[in-house]
């Protein structure tokens with residue numbers, strides 16, 4: 427049954443999760459950026475000014491000569507410039523905040539004054555401000571032990587392998603570095619059974635999509651989330667999809683075109699993660715080797731599109747990207763992508779998942795650790811129990827969802 431869209435989540439009121447992200451998480455994030463790279467006075471000033479503006483100012487537009495001004499002043503403009511940040515939809519404002527970090531650090535060249543383009547001080551151009559944090563995560567020598575379970579899957583039944591790899595891809599989503607700015611992740615073992623688990627449904631849909639050929643499944647588009655640990659798990663899942671069970675003919679990894687939300691994966695991160703995997707011992711390294719071969723054969727592809735760094739939900743997919751996704755099975759990773767998939771809105775959590783993704787017109791699965799207010803597809807009983815026993819259950823990253831439609 428079609429549902430009317432519920433109201434969007436705004437940054438206000440004070441005390442909401444979105445307010446907390448801006449007023450508690452972002453100040454820590456800005457200090458971490460200043461500590462991570464030796465920025466000069468221009469960048470320091472611009473980052474601090476951005477923070478001040480976002481806490482109690484009005485939204486300043488990008489300079490007209492910013493390389494993506496046409497998008498931000500065109501199809502992505504929702505009339506928020508010149509208005510208080512606090513009155514703005516959370517999704518739009520948060521995405522714009524991350525774009526403004528790139529302007530402040532001079533990622534697109536420029537002085538860091540907010541324009542981000544065209545000045546004579548281009549030293550930080552192209553430097554990912556989050557690279558030190560991403561590199562530290564990928565260099566962690568504990569990763570081998572953390573993925574040791576993978577070796578034990580050898581010879582396991584295909585269903586069990588698939589379920590274990592989906593679970594790892596979901597638990598990897600607990601690791602995002604935005605969340606860890608202020609929260610602690612106690613580990614990557616499942617702390618609770620998933621609130622919704624349609625892993626079996628995903629596998630049977632992929633098998634069904636092989637149709638008459640019985641040779642290979644559909645093209646799977648993974649809408650990636652975080653680099654590092656999460657991407658390593660996603661790569662192992664991609665290897666499984668491309669493996670002997672042939673659940674996918676091709677896996678497209680849709681990464682971000684620019685640094686975003688600290689740890690979101692870019693093509694650079696894809697390369698680094700795959701190299702890290704290939705360098706691991708035994709079964710993990712072998713998976714890395716296979717994936718390199720799949721990439722060379724065109725069966726594993728990194729793709730990107732400006733829209734993945736836009737402030738909009740998937741209801742606004744541009745025509746060229748929508749056409750490029752046609753015929754794909756979408757695997758949507760992570761919390762932010764979930765917000766964009768169903769809409770960053772005050773959904774009644776008992777709204778059926780299928781109703782919220784119908785707008786896409788594509789088969790889709792969402793794999794996510796819950797870390798924001800948006801959730802759908804639960805039973806009334808579940809919601810009442812969680813509200814009573816664990817008031818922050820939507821936000822604390824201890825609950826996961828595997829949903830498909």
Ligand SMILES: O=P(O)(O)OC[C@@]1(O)O[C@H](CO)[C@@H](O)[C@@H]1O
Pocket residue numbers: 447520599602603604605651652687759760761762763765795797798
């Ligand atoms: O998309 P991810 O990496 O799973 O999570 C992103 C996140 O940590 O950042 C946003 C709030 O800042 C929320 O969507 C969520 O809490």
